[in-house]
Amino acid sequence: MRTSLLSLFLSFCFLVVFAQKENPRKEVIVEGLKRPWSMAFLSEDEVLVGEKEGGLVRINLSTKQKFPISGFPGDLADSVGLKGIGDNAGIFQVLTDPEFRRNKFIYVSYASGNGEGSTTRIIRAILDKDRMEKVQTLFVATPYTPERFHYGGGMVFGADGKLYFTIGERLFKEIDEPALPIAQNIEDRRGKIYRINPDGSIPADNPDFGPKAVPGLYATGIRAAQGIIVEPATKKIWFSEHGTFQGDEINMLRPRANYGWPVKTTGKYRSADYVPPVLDGNVYTPPVWYWLQTVAPTGLSFYTGDEFPSWKNDLIVPGLSWGSLWRFRIEGETVKSVEELFVDDRVRLRRVVQSPGGKLYLLTDEKNGKIIRVKNSRTLAGDGGKKPDQ
């Protein structure tokens, strides 16, 4: 008995010495996806993927089988066949209801088109045998406009059971702003963050912006926010935002907050001639973090898995522009350190997402889009000789 305890003890000594240094490695799980934007877990192995330039797909991560979801609304404005630089249209986030097992509700944000242009639409549907049934529109970020940029479309369920989502400002150049900038105008749906009930109705305890404000308004001054997530330990909501040149930010969501665009930015305006208006009485909420380089941060997640012990509760943020992965160590609402991972192996990343069991996955924004698992090679010593693509 003493010998076995001793060997157990020595094993732990070994673990303590060798288990300290995280050694993240990428393993491609699925490829051939059309610029995947989001992934929602139906179980540890089954996911729903929203492809920006494709459709909704159910995928089994073990068998790699793909099953298209039918019944998507016909007003989808996608980027397929278009050559526009920076065209952002398509399918954005797919989310399951917190009570999905019981009610089968899914939520999808996408670019909806009509004769005048396109805008962000948010729908709810029942997922029945790989078909969307009873599709219901929860929100349309009117007006429809010709520009195909900055739809937003990030969605998350708060701990309060409400649906929070981001709507981008839809302008590419701030020089085209009206006198009262879009994101600062509470009568304009664009450039805002919203909070609604899962059926599309407006919660009675939403912040009060006055009678002229668009319904569901929760925060203003948004340029192009995509990633939005709940911090598991605190239930606070964090979101990422794209700047122009630099000005990429991580923000904490607060009711009634004004994040400042285009009056305040940590980046540079596209036009050196642009002079933002002075809006009396406004108080602007600064970001928790901003980069000094362009990152294009997107679908962020908090990590709570066991595979990377030193990453526990850290915020993981993927980037499109310089295609890498960032890890933020946070204490309260203060960023303490920022690690850029995979700097020798960059690829445009749209989303980081954790499985119910704590596995970490990445979605690549590529024509041949991939689902990549991030593994800690030290916990998988037996796999050391395998190529990541096998």
Add this chain to the structure above:
Amino acid sequence: MRTSLLSLFLSFCFLVVFAQKENPRKEVIVEGLKRPWSMAFLSEDEVLVGEKEGGLVRINLSTKQKFPISGFPGDLADSVGLKGIGDNAGIFQVLTDPEFRRNKFIYVSYASGNGEGSTTRIIRAILDKDRMEKVQTLFVATPYTPERFHYGGGMVFGADGKLYFTIGERLFKEIDEPALPIAQNIEDRRGKIYRINPDGSIPADNPDFGPKAVPGLYATGIRAAQGIIVEPATKKIWFSEHGTFQGDEINMLRPRANYGWPVKTTGKYRSADYVPPVLDGNVYTPPVWYWLQTVAPTGLSFYTGDEFPSWKNDLIVPGLSWGSLWRFRIEGETVKSVEELFVDDRVRLRRVVQSPGGKLYLLTDEKNGKIIRVKNSRTLAGDGGKKPDQ
């Protein structure tokens, strides 16, 4: 006996769970230093500090007592009283001989002045009871020029017992380069890295740059390199280099390598009009890493202590410009990830240095310069309630 083994085992379980997340904290050990540039350990508690705007000082890190070192050469060109922006003159690195206990040799790099201007000088002396005796000049980076920038002055002993040091290019604007740029001209001492014997003689096995080359030449194409260090595990030498706008780099030192300045840079030239010459036949060595923002990386060190287990063998790089601390995880010669530490508490840092016992220290580039110890608060739970300055 089984009970005590079990409790030991449980202690280790506790360690495994709680010891994973590094929690670096700063503790000011000494302050009141005049822009400290370097620190050499005489023992675990006794250090020699070179103050850029002061002198050489012996300091006891336990008692905090400071003892000035006398006998410094009278040709020191310092920045005291000067108001020039970016004036870099003063005392740079102080280094002890690998055989210091036996021979008492110290090595100092500093800005030496004469009627024409200043340049980098490297001396050796015997440290005898806080006095420099038998001062011997090992190298002078002639010519003396009026500009007071980019002296270099980083020094390190290689595993081969040779003294390696950096000499900056001394120009502020590349538009002032001669037709054959200074750092590319093997007949000019500036903008180079050197390898000499500890007595100033030239090793017979130095790379051969031909008969016209300045003596001791080891590598070319340097703009403004300060930090230079041996990687303990591999004995490879790494150095940091300052770019202009961006272009800050980490490089690996190789004999005869040309690091490209000003022909190749990862940054932007100060003047948009500058067109670098095409130099036929040159092969340029790219950096191992470059930043997309200005960092001004300086006196780097590899970390081999036990206090931060997940940092073992990582390269730690301090920055002046955006005043923070960077940790590089490296495999072979590839950077795998880069973490910026203390992003909520930035200060201009000149040097990171590890004590013989593995403690990590920082030197701040401030008028009231400090020696700061980086502690891992999780391993010092009993100190948790103390203020860092006590």
